[in-house]
Amino acid sequence: MASADMPSPPAPPRDGYVAFRWFGATPRLTLSLPEQIAARIGDRIIDGTYEPGERLVEQDFAAEFSVSRGPVREALRLLEKEGLVRIHARRGAEVTRLSAQEVAETFEVRAGLFAIVSRRLAERRDPQLLCNYRAAVAELARHVDDADGAAYAETVFRASLMSARACGNARLADLAISLSLQTLRYTRLSLAPLERRRRSLSLWQAALAALEAGDADGVEAASRARIEDSMCGAIAALAADASA
Secondary structure, three states, X not given: OOOOOOOOOOOOOOOOHHHHHOOOOOOOXXXXXXXXXXXXXXXXXXXXXXXXXXXXXXXXXHHHHOOOHHHHHHHHHHHHHOOOEEEEOOOEEEEOOOOHHHHHHHHHHHHHHHHHHHHHHHHHOOHHHXXXXXXXXXXXXXXXXXXXXXXHHHHXXXXXXXXXXXXXOHHHHHHHHHHHHHOHHHHHHHOOOHHHHHHHHHHHHHHHHHHHHOOHHHHHHHHHHHHHHHHHHHHHHHHHHHHO
C-alpha cells in the first residue's frame, strides 16, 4: 500500500522534468502511483544524482516510498520505455549509459522529428503558440549568461515540449517529447559552455523570427541547427569525460 506521505505530483509548469513529461501530448492533472515514483526517480537521473550505469535497486525505492515492490517495478518499466533505464534479466535495472554513437543517432532522429514539428508550427501559426514561443525565447535570454546553464537547459526542454504539443499531431508530439527527455542529460552537457548557450539562443531567436513570418524552411533550418549543435557539444563533452 502507498504511504500517506507519498506526495502528489506538482502541477505544471514548474514541476520536475519527468513529472512534466508524463503529461504527454495531452496534459493530465493526475498521475498514477507508478508514474509518481517514475517521476521522482527520473528527475534524479536527469539531474545526475544517479549516474549512467548505476544500479537501481527495487527494494531500496520500495522502502524509501513506503510501497511494495510492484509499483516500483512498474515505475522502472515506464522509465525503460522512456529510454532512461535499462532492465537486465539478471542484474535488474540500471541508468542508461549511451555511447557517443548512440547519442549521435538519438539526436539525429530527434532533429528529424522536430523538423516536422517546426514546419507544422509555421503552417499553423497559432496565435497562442506564437505568444508562448516569444515568452520562451525571452526566458532563454534571461538565463543565457547564468553561471551553470541549468536554468537555460530546463527552459530549452520546456520550450521543446511546448512546441511538440502545439504541432497538431499527438503521435508526433509523443515521439518528439520522448526523445527530448532521452537526450536531456546530454543537452545539459552541451549547453554548459557559455558560448554554446549564446549560439543556442541565436538559433531560437532565428526560429521565432521565421515562425512569425510563416517561413517553414527558416523554422526547420534553425531547429535542425540547434539540435545538431547540441549533439556535437554532447559528444565533445562525453569525449572529454572519457579522456579525463
